[in-house]
Structure formats: C-alpha cells, structure tokens
C-alpha cells in the first residue's frame with residue numbers, strides 16, 4: 190500500500206536534505222562511541238517514536254563511514270574491569286563525527302515545500318491537510334538554529350513524519366472504550382454503498398472476540414437483496430449470533446431486537462450493519478435517524494474505502510454534517526497506492542480513524558495507530 194506516495198516523498202526528502210546540506214556549516218567533533226553494541230537489556234522497553242535530534246548518539250552501526258574521522262581513535266576505557274556489567278567489552282571509543290549546524294530560512298525550502306504540496310495533492314491528500322503538513326514542516330525546520338549529527342535527509346524525513354503524525358491523530362481505542370462503558374456497547378456502521386460495511390462488521394466481530402469480548406450482530410441492511418444472506422454467511426463462519434428479520438423489514442426493529450438480545454444474554458457488544466446510503470438520499474437518511482432513535486447507538490462509525498481517495502474524504506465530510514459520527518473505518522487500504530484518504534480523513538472531519546481494513550481475511554482489520562501508516566510510507570519494505 191501507498192507505493193506511489195512513498196516513491197514521490199522519497200524524492201522530496203532528498204531535495205530538502207540537500208537544502209539543509211547547503212545551509213550547513215560542518216565541523217568534526219570528538220564523540221564517545223561504544224566499542225561494541227551492548228546486548229539488549231531484558232524487559233527494556235522498545236524505543237518508541239523518532240529519536241530526538243539532539244539526543245541521537247551514534248553507535249558504530251549507525252555512524253556512516255563518511256562521518257567517522259580519519260584520525261586513529263583510541264579506546265577511552267579498558268574493556269572488562271569492574272564496569273564490565275555496564276560497559277564490559279563495550280568500552281567507549283573516542284572518534285570524530287561530523288556535526289552540522291544550520292539555520293534554514295523560508296526561501297531555502299519554499300520551492301521544495303510547494304513541490305511537496307503538489308505531490309500530496311496528486312496523491313489525493315485534501316488541500317487543507319497538505320497545507321497543514323507543509324506548515325508543520327516549516328515550523329520544525331525554519332528559523333531555529335539546529336546542531337545535528339544525523340544526515341540532513343534524516344532530519345527532514347523526521348520532520349515529515351511528525352507532520353503526517355499530527356494530521357493522522359491518535360486514533361481511538363475501541364476495546365478500552367467498550368471496557369469502560371456499560372454493556373452492551375452498541376455500534377452502528379454506516380456509509381455509502383459498497384465501501385465494506387458488512388465485511389467490516391464481520392472483521393470487527395472477529396477482532397473483538399479475539400480480545401475476549403462477546404458480540405452479537407444485527408442484520409440492519411434489510412434493503413439490498415442478498416444483504417441478510419451475506420452477513421449470515423459471515424456470522425455462521427465465525428460462530429457469532431446474528432439477529433435478522435426478512436428482507437424489506439424495518440431495520441430499526443431488527444436492531445432493537447438485537448439490543449434486547451444482547452441485554453438478555455449479557456453480551457458486551459452489539460454490531461449493527463446497515464444499508465449503504467448517500468447523505469443526500471432523504472428517505473434513507475430519515476431511516477437512519479429512526480434507527481438511531483430506536484437503537485440509541487453508543488458509537489456511530491462511518492465506513493469508507495481508501496481507494497476512493499478524495500471522494501471518500503468529501504463524502505465523509507458531507508456525511509459528518511448530516512449524521513454526526515464518532516469515528517472512521519477506512520477499508521481497502523491494501524489496494525490504495527496513494528494514501529490520500531488515509532492521511533486526510535480524520536483531520537478533515539475531526540473524528541478519529543478507528544480501524545484500517547487491509548485485506549480480505551477476517552484478521553485484516555487493524556486498530557488504527559499512526560505508526561501503521563508512517564511505517565508503510567517510510568519503512569524499508571518495497
């Protein structure tokens with residue numbers, strides 16, 4: 190996923206890196222470098238996030254050969270000795286590393302940031318989101334005096350990661366929400382036709398059950414021929430209870446019965462499927478209002494597909510104005526080379542991304558975290 194965007198952003202960070210490079214004054218400074226990598230301390234927490242620029246202490250593995258000075262380096266401490274536990278064979282080496290100091294002015298990077306904005310727009314990132322990303326880049330890179338030991342490209346890549354993290358938001362911990370609220374927690378899935386609502390209901394039922402929660406599903410799409418059968422097949426496969434009426438029945442009645450079933454059987458979560466609808470279809474929107482009045486959902490999730498790009502963002506905005514929602518499930522992320530909808534949707538509608546649908550298996554529904562997207566865009570894998 191996001192292959193196209195990844196490639197284009199690589200070109201931009203290279204260019205921005207060059208701007209940093211040419212604005213830099215370079216000096217060689219003496220620095221301590223561990224002689225050998227220390228073994229991992231058991232239970233030590235994994236470092237999370239991006240290392241702070243100033244704090245980045247190079248290790249032999251991370252010091253590019255170009256940064257290591259030609260002067261012969263001497264061990265600062267003898268290997269072994271009483272400090273063996275701490276440093277053991279991992280004594281320190283005094284070595285020369287390249288340190289860059291720079292202050293970037295707006296005009297150093299303006300042109301490349303404009304190019305970045307164009308790349309983002311071509312990748313279906315919404316305009317205000319592309320602007321927010323470049324604004325953040327400016328804030329992080331321009332005007333402050335920086336002293337860095339990592340490569341210029343790393344510095345700008347980190348700034349871009351931070352900018353994208355900011356527009357992605359933190360997501361929404363559904364399991365924590367469910368555990369903190371009275372059962373049954375009732376969740377209504379809605380959105381336009383064919384985006385993956387029914388499949389998402391099944392995948393989320395599977396996910397919640399894997400988290401130790403009990404689930405009942407309501408077949409709230411009584412409108413489309415075959416919809417009830419579709420959700421029945423999923424529930425049968427998963428061994429999950431389904432409440433269904435006949436095609437053409439009032440969906441409010443089905444979902445009311447589903448909630449009653451959950452109450453009577455002490456079930457943690459009600460997942461309510463519903464028919465696809467556009468925000469401007471008055472009858473279907475009135476029906477949705479009635480569903481909301483009758484089943485009183487705790488959460489309404491808007492489902493859309495990443496492959497719809499900017500259209501997904503526009504209709505999410507329209508939907509949000511009509512039916513205030515609590516979060517977004519973005520499906521078919523696995524089939525999206527651009528990433529624009531994933532980057533833009535939460536920021537645009539001001540509601541968190543909750544899950545990303547990333548394939549056709551039941552397990553292909555990932556609770557959203559910014560790292561899911563950042564790792565795809567900036568990770569090493571092709």
Ligand SMILES: Nc1nc2c(ncn2[C@@H]2O[C@H](COP(=O)(O)OP(=O)(O)OP(=O)(O)O)[C@@H](O)[C@H]2O)c(=O)[nH]1
Nearest residue numbers: 381382383384385386387388465520521546547548
């Ligand atoms: N590759 C991929 N396909 C998906 C994903 N989510 C859903 N699909 C496929 O998208 C198609 C439509 O999914 P449905 O769940 O039927 O969509 P819906 O929103 O319920 O459709 P309507 O009820 O007609 O409005 C199906 O073929 C799904 O298998 C996903 O994350 N990745």
Ligand SMILES: [Mg+2]
Nearest residue numbers: 386387410416
């Ligand atoms: Mg459906």
